[in-house]
Amino acid sequence: MKINSAILTSANLNFSDSGIEFDHISIDSRSLQNGNATLFFCLKGQNNDAHIFIESLIEKGVQHFVVEYIPANVAGKAHFCVVENTTNALQNLAKAYKNQFQIETIGITGSNGKTIVKEWLNFLLSPDFSVVRSPKSFNSQVGVPLSIFGINENHTLGIFEAGISLKGEMQKLAEIIQPNIGIFTHLGNAHQEGFTTVEEKIIEKCQLFKDSEIVILEKNDWIEKHITAPTFTWSFEDTKANIFVLNKVKNNLKTTLEIQFKDETFKVSLPFTDDISIENAITCISTLLYLKTDISVIKERVSKLYNIEIRLQAKKGINNCLLIDDSFSSDYQSLKIALDFLEQQKLHQKKTIILSDIFQSGLNVKELYSNVIKLLQQNNITQIITIGETIGNYFQDLPHVISFANTNAFLQQFNTDSFNNETILIKGARSFNFDEIVVLLEEKVHETVLEINLDALTSNYNFYKKRLKNSTKIMVMVKAFGYGNGGYEIAKQLAHLKTDYLGVAFADEGIALRKAGITTPIMVLNPEISSYKSMIAYHLEPEMYNISGLTSFIDLAKEKNLNAYPIHLKIDTGMHRLGFEEENVSELISLLQHNNFVKVASIFSHLAATDNLDFKDFTLQQIQLFESISNQISTTLNIQPIRHILNTSGIFNFSEYQYEMVRLGIGIYGVGNSEDEQNSLQNVSTLKSIISQIRTVEANDSIGYSRKFMVKKEMRIATIPIGYADGIRRAWGNEKGFVSINNQEATILGNVCMDMLMVDVTHINCNERDEVIIFGENPHVTEIAKVCQTIPYEILTSISQRVKRIFYKN
Ligand SMILES: *Cc1c(COP(=O)(O)O)cnc(C)c1O
Numbered sequence: 019m020k021i022n023s024a025i026l027t028s029a030n031l032n033f034s035d036s037g038i039e040f041d042h043i044s045i046d047s048r049s050l051q052n053g054n055a056t057l058f059f060c061l062k063g064q065n066n067d068a069h070i071f072i073e074s075l076i077e078k079g080v081q082h083f084v085v086e087y088i089p090a091n092v093a094g095k096a097h098f099c100v101v102e103n104t105t106n107a108l109q110n111l112a113k114a115y116k117n118q119f120q121i122e123t124i125g126i127t128g129s130n131g132k133t134i135v136k137e138w139l140n141f142l143l144s145p146d147f148s149v150v151r152s153p154k155s156f157n158s159q160v161g162v163p164l165s166i167f168g169i170n171e172n173h174t175l176g177i178f179e180a181g182i183s184l185k186g187e188m189q190k191l192a193e194i195i196q197p198n199i200g201i202f203t204h205l206g207n208a209h210q211e212g213f214t215t216v217e218e219k220i221i222e223k224c225q226l227f228k229d230s231e232i233v234i235l236e237k238n239d240w241i242e243k244h245i246t247a248p249t250f251t252w253s254f255e256d257t258k259a260n261i262f263v264l265n266k267v268k269n270n271l272k273t274t275l276e277i278q279f280k281d282e283t284f285k286v287s288l289p290f291t292d293d294i295s296i297e298n299a300i301t302c303i304s305t306l307l308y309l310k311t312d313i314s315v316i317k318e319r320v321s322k323l324y325n326i327e328i329r330l331q332a333k334k335g336i337n338n339c340l341l342i343d344d345s346f347s348s349d350y351q352s353l354k355i356a357l358d359f360l361e362q363q364k365l366h367q368k369k370t371i372i373l374s375d376i377f378q379s380g381l382n383v384k385e386l387y388s389n390v391i392k393l394l395q396q397n398n399i400t401q402i403i404t405i406g407e408t409i410g411n412y413f414q415d416l417p418h419v420i421s422f423a424n425t426n427a428f429l430q431q432f433n434t435d436s437f438n439n440e441t442i443l444i445k446g447a448r449s450f451n452f453d454e455i456v457v458l459l460e461e462k463v464h465e466t467v468l469e470i471n472l473d474a475l476t477s478n479y480n481f482y483k484k485r486l487k488n489s490t491k492i493m494v495m496v497k498a499f500g501y502g503n504g505g506y507e508i509a510k511q512l513a514h515l516k517t518d519y520l521g522v523a524f525a526d527e528g529i530a531l532r533k534a535g536i537t538t539p540i541m542v543l544n545p546e547i548s549s550y551k552s553m554i555a556y557h558l559e560p561e562m563y564n565i566s567g568l569t570s571f572i573d574l575a576k577e578k579n580l581n582a583y584p585i586h587l588k589i590d591t592g593m594h595r596l597g598f599e600e601e602n603v604s605e606l607i608s609l610l611q612h613n614n615f616v617k618v619a620s621i622f623s624h625l626a627a628t629d630n631l632d633f634k635d636f637t638l639q640q641i642q643l644f645e646s647i648s649n650q651i652s653t654t655l656n657i658q659p660i661r662h663i664l665n666t667s668g669i670f671n672f673s674e675y676q677y678e679m680v681r682l683g684i685g686i687y688g689v690g691n692s693e694d695e696q697n698s699l700q701n702v703s704t705l706k707s708i709i710s711q712i713r714t715v716e717a718n719d720s721i722g723y724s725r726k727f728m729v730k731k732e733m734r735i736a737t738i739p740i741g742y743a744d745g746i747r748r749a750w751g752n753e754k755g756f757v758s759i760n761n762q763e764a765t766i767l768g769n770v771c772m773d774m775l776m777v778d779v780t781h782i783n784c785n786e787r788d789e790v791i792i793f794g795e796n797p798h799v800t801e802i803a804k805v806c807q808t809i810p811y812e813i814l815t816s817i818s819q820r821v822k823r824i825f826y827k828n
Contacts, residue, residue, distance in 0.1 A: 019043075019167050021057060021115065026795065029114040031107060033082060034096045040082065043167050045108070047071035049358045049513070050397045054079045056356060061160065065480040072096070076513045084108070105159055109509055112163030112194045115657055119169055121150075123176040124305070125186070125197025125222045125230070130204045131298045132157060132179040137326045138302045138379075139177050141448075142319045146311070148176035148380055153352040154330075162191050168351040172380035180226050183212045188225035199308070200227035200247065202235035204294070234304050238295065252304045261304050266296065273784075275300070279307055286317050289324070290759070291783075299323060329826045330359045332507070334461045335442060337435065337473030340365045341459055342443045345452035350379045350386065355622055356445050357397045358825070362514065365506070365534060368400045372428075372455060374446030375406030387412035400440070403428070405450060426452050434458055454517040466707040466740045466792075467822045470503050472511050474700035478686045479515055481698050482669050485629060490676045491660060493519035493541065495683035496525060502814040503687055506534040507825045513538045521681060525549035528558040533757035541586050541620075544596075545737040550574050554583065559619060563596040565605055575615035582649040585620035587649050587659075591623040591640040603647060607654050620660035620679065621648040628668040629691035637668075641675050689799060689810045695731070696800065705817065709736045709786050712779065719775050722768030726752055734780045737765065738790050741773040744794065745816035749806040751775060758791040759784050 021040040026032070040057040047068060052058065059078050060068040072083060072092045082097045084107050091108040101107040113646065124139065126132045133155045140151045150173040152165035157179040165178055180191040205220065213219040217240075224244045227233045237251035237259040253259035256267070264283065265276035268291040275296070277285050301321060306316050327346050335341040342363060344356045353376070360369060371394065379386045387409065394402060402419045404410045405428050410421030422428040425446075429688050437459065446452035446458070483492065494517050495501075500508035509520055509531050520540045522528045528540045529552060543559035545553060547570050553560055554574070562568045562585050575583050587606070590597030598606055610618065627633035641663060648661050661677035666685035669676070670692070687703065692698035715735050721727040738757065742748055751770035756763040757777055764777035777790075793799050799810040806813070 019115075019170060021111070024245040025111070025114050025118065028113040031084060031099050031101070031108070031111060033099055035097055038082065043108075043111070043164065044080075044343060045164070046358060047075055048362055049354075051354060051357070051360050051393065052078050052080050053396065054081055056080050056558040057082050057084065057221065059084045059104050060086065061104050061108070065483050076455045076719060082409055095212065096100065106190075107350070108160065108163045109190055109194055115123040116166050116169060116194065116196070119171065119173070119586075121169060121173055121176050122199075123195055124199045125192070125195045125226050126179045126203060127175070127181065127226050128201075128203030128205060131294065131301070132203055134202060134295070134298045134326050135203050135301050136177050136179050137300065137304060140717075141323070142176075142302055142306060142316075143309075144378060145319075146309075148173050148381060149175050149177060149378055149460055150351075152179050153176040153349070153355055153799050155179065155181075159187060159190065160189065162194055165351075165739075166194055177282045182222060185213065185218070185222055188222050192226045192228060197226060198232075199305070200230040200233040200245075201231060201301060201305065202227075202241060202245075204297055205238075205241065216495075222412055222438070232308060233310060234301065234408045236301070236808065237371065250304060250308050252300050261300070261307060263300060277303070279313075282313065282315050284317070284527060287321050293460065295323075304422055307791060313372060330356060332359075332363045333456070335437070335459045336461055337438045339437050339439065339459065340441045340646075341456060342441065343456050344445045345456050346448050348374050348376050348445060348447035348450075350376060350381075350389065353390065353445060354393065356443055357393065360441060360443045361397065363507075363510070363825075366440050367441070369398065369439035370401040370403065370437070370440050371445065372398050372405065372452070373409065373442045373443075374404075374425075374450040374452065375408045377447055383408060384412070391416065391704070405452075425454060429454060429458065444512065446582060461822070466705070467824050468503070468817055469704045469706060469794075470507070470823060470825045471700070471702050471704070472690060472825055472827045474509065474702045475686055476513060476515060477700045478688055479512070479517075479682070480536045482666070482680075482682050485669055485673050486676055489678075491518035491679040492685055493517070493521050493663075493679055493681045495521040495665075495681055496531075497521060497523035497543065498815045499527075499819075501684060501687045501811065502817045504823045505530060506536070507823070509536045509538070510534070518679065522558075525553050525556075525558060528553070529556050532556040532558070537582070545571075554578065554580070559584045559586060561586045561588050561596070563590075563598065565598075565602060565609070568606070568609055572609065572615060579801045580615050582614060582617035585616050586622060587645055587651065589621065589623040591625075591647070591663075592636065593624045593626045593640075595624070597623065598647075600647060603650060607651060610655055618651070618655070618657055618659045620662060621651060622662040622679075622681075625663060625665065625672075627666050628665060631671060633782065637672065641672070667695070670695045671801040680683060684811060687814065689814070701795050703799075703814065705740075705821070706789045707738050708791055709779075709784060709788050709790060710739050710774075711737045712784070712786050720768070721769065722763040724765075724769060727768040733778060734782075735767065736777050736779045736784065736786075736790075738775055738777060738792075740792060740821075741771045742777055742819055743772045744818045745813070746770055746775065747802070747806045747808075747813070751801055754805050755802060756797060757787060758794075758796050763796070764790075 040055055042056040044052050044056050045059050045061050069089050076096050077561050084104055086104055088098050126136055140149050150168050156165045161204045163465050178195045182188050221240055221244050227247045230247045232250050233245050233247050234250045237253040237256045251259040252261035254263045262278040263275055264278055267274045273291050273296055286316045331343045333341045342360050404421045405412050413419045416463055444452050444455055494512050496509050499505045520538050523543050525542050528542050543561050588597040590599050625637055626642055644663050660679045662679035664680040666683050669680050688699050688701050690699050715729050717729055717731050719729045726777050748770045751766045755766045759782050762782045764779050767776050767778055799813045803810045803813050
């Protein structure tokens with residue numbers, strides 16, 4: 019892409035230096051692609067303000083910024099264009115950029131299926147057009163403009179998705195995309211918030227199609243009455259639709275549809291059987307029919323549709339490697355995104371990429387690969403492995419490159435054990451079957467995984483942050499392996515969110531984070547005297563809770579001649595676990611007076627019952643005691659330490675006592691202590707497994723140990739390879755609990771075994787190897803905890819370490 023002065027001017031963006039040209043638009047300070055040809059937009063969200071990154075971006079070489087104000091410390095150090103709203107400015111630039119091209123566009127909206135339909139249309143239409151499309155699920159107010167910058171003069175078709183969460187947003191996206199063809203996918207209940215009624219949401223979505231020549235959708239009078247453009251509809255029931263599906267037969271992992279269009283009837287075969295995929299496929303077929311694609315071509319292409327994995331996934335690899343799996347797509351735009359993700363997630367200095375031929379760039383191959391090489395060099399990739407007939411030719415003269423003609427050659431010739439302690443990005447077009455490489459490099463564990471949604475974690479963090487004053491610091495508790503979710507990966511994400519402090523229970527946990535490169539201040543709740551030395555070596559800050567511990571620490575600080583080493587004083591105000599009591603205060607003060615070896619970074623206490631408003635008086639009494647003791651210490655020592663007392667439900671119920679910092683725990687992991695709080699949080703962890711075996715069991719037989727479940731009538735039973743050794747409570751068995759399979763609930767029958775459990779799937783359409791949700795949205799850990807008479811904390815932290823963790827961002 020190129021942005022020249024003419025485009026800038028037509029978007030009303032003016033810089034003092036004339037004749038400038040940019041080849042990269044960025045909004046992400048972490049992207050290594052930020053350089054002197056980058057135009058950086060400092061976006062301001064509710065919770066973050068990119069203006070704070072300007073200084074470090076100037077150091078990286080960025081010289082041009084679109085800003086809402088010029089921070090004093092950077093004035094005169096770069097070129098600034100000041101606008102009222104940087105998001106709007108980005109949108110205006112995208113509009114101006116798109117206007118240069120004569121490209122046809124398809125705009126897709128709806129509540130579900132946008133990304134799948136976009137990816138499938140890309141697959142189905144690529145033989146006929148040079149397609150550019152939104153990368154991943156880039157469909158927001160910012161995502162759409164960024165997608166538009168992927169267009170170049172050789173593209174003949176753009177496929178873009180548009181998602182909204184508030185009134186007034188679609189108008190802007192419509193002006194950017196200007197879709198010739200509109201597609202309305204499935205209307206679910208997702209993202210209802212922001213709208214008072216479903217109808218209001220539909221009206222907003224239909225704004226996308228205001229100037230479209232046609233809108234393709236499932237026939238639905240209720241929606242159609244809000245569409246002013248002509249429509250092209252399909253239906254299972256209504257023969258008045260343009261495309262009428264006469265018949266749907268599912269058989270052996272395939273679905274055959276009989277379709278009537280104009281005066282022709284034909285059959286297509288789809289390689290899946292779930293209804294959602296079938297609907298999305300019909301939407302695609304309708305689009306192809308509208309574009310007058312031959313029916314024989316449609317049949318041939320839709321028979322090859324495939325499951326879409328659009329998420330970038332970080333997986334644990336062999337030999338302590340970390341894999342970034344992006345094995346389903348290869349285009350220039352998504353390569354940039356994947357490289358940014360690699361940089362954010364990298365666990366090691368060494369970065370390797372396995373890259374296939376790149377298709378659909380719209381550029382000629384020479385220009386394309388020279389851009390790719392530039393990109394890889396900017397990103398300091400240590401080793402490059404190319405796979406494909408074309409790509410290798412352009413990488414021949416570079417150091418640290420190994421080339422293979424195809425995936426099989428790589429699999430046969432390359433010794434995978436030569437990968438060691440590195441982060442490997444695996445990025446290839448679908449036809450290269452890079453999933454086989456992923457399988458080979460992935461650490462072999464059983465099929466149960468705990469998936470952690472880092473976007474949800476961020477959203478929860480922001481939810482609590484919004485309840486606090488801007489100046490209040492946040493310590494996030496990542497003890498016990500991030501409440502069972504993951505230590506390093508969670509901490510890394512929090513460091514990115516600029517969390518002020520991390521809290522761990524033991525020194526080892528902090529040391530592990532430091533070894534992984536986390537530099538955020540870390541407080542240790544239970545510093546054992548034996549660990550003081552290594553804590554100092556790794557700059558971990560101990561909680562001090564009694565006189566003898568403090569005396570030993572001060573002695574060590576003296577011996578090492580430390581200067582103002584940060585410590586945190588814990589006051590016991592009623593929890594009666596750890597902490598100084600009122601009667602220790604004078605001795606404590608005398609130990610700290612005129613002591614330059616240590617410095618009181620903070621004074622804090624822990625509340626025992628913030629989740630239960632019946633104990634409100636007790637909580638207030640604790641706070642009062644904290645106030646008086648902390649005052650006494652601060653006044654006498656003449657210091658101003660950070661004070662903190664609130665945990666998650668404290669923030670929710672007692673935010674007026676936030677002092678200078680709060681300690682956020684369970685909430686960030688998606689669990690609230692009340693229904694209200696829970697409804698504001700997004701689900702972070704999903705424990706998944708698969709069906710190992712399905713069998714039919716006759717009446718009068720029994721299921722599992724001790725014949726606990728007696729079969730009354732013939733049943734279908736599925737066995738799932740997860741049991742109490744993985745952290746599934748036995749109390750959740752014997753028909754008390756359930757799992758979800760294909761969105762339906764399957765009751766657990768009989769006793770939960772050590773490594774397995776059995777569920778009733780008599781009423782569920784499912785097959786062996788189908789995915790099983792053990793917990794996540796449904797059932798939710800809160801529900802499991804209630805039935806098992808415990809708390810969600812215990813369920814989360816009990817998930818065995820033999821369960822593989824997978825972290826992802828959308
Ligand atoms: C674990 C812990 C927290 C966090 O509690 P949540 O209820 O998970 O928010 C805060 N402070 C201390 C001292 C803790 O041990």
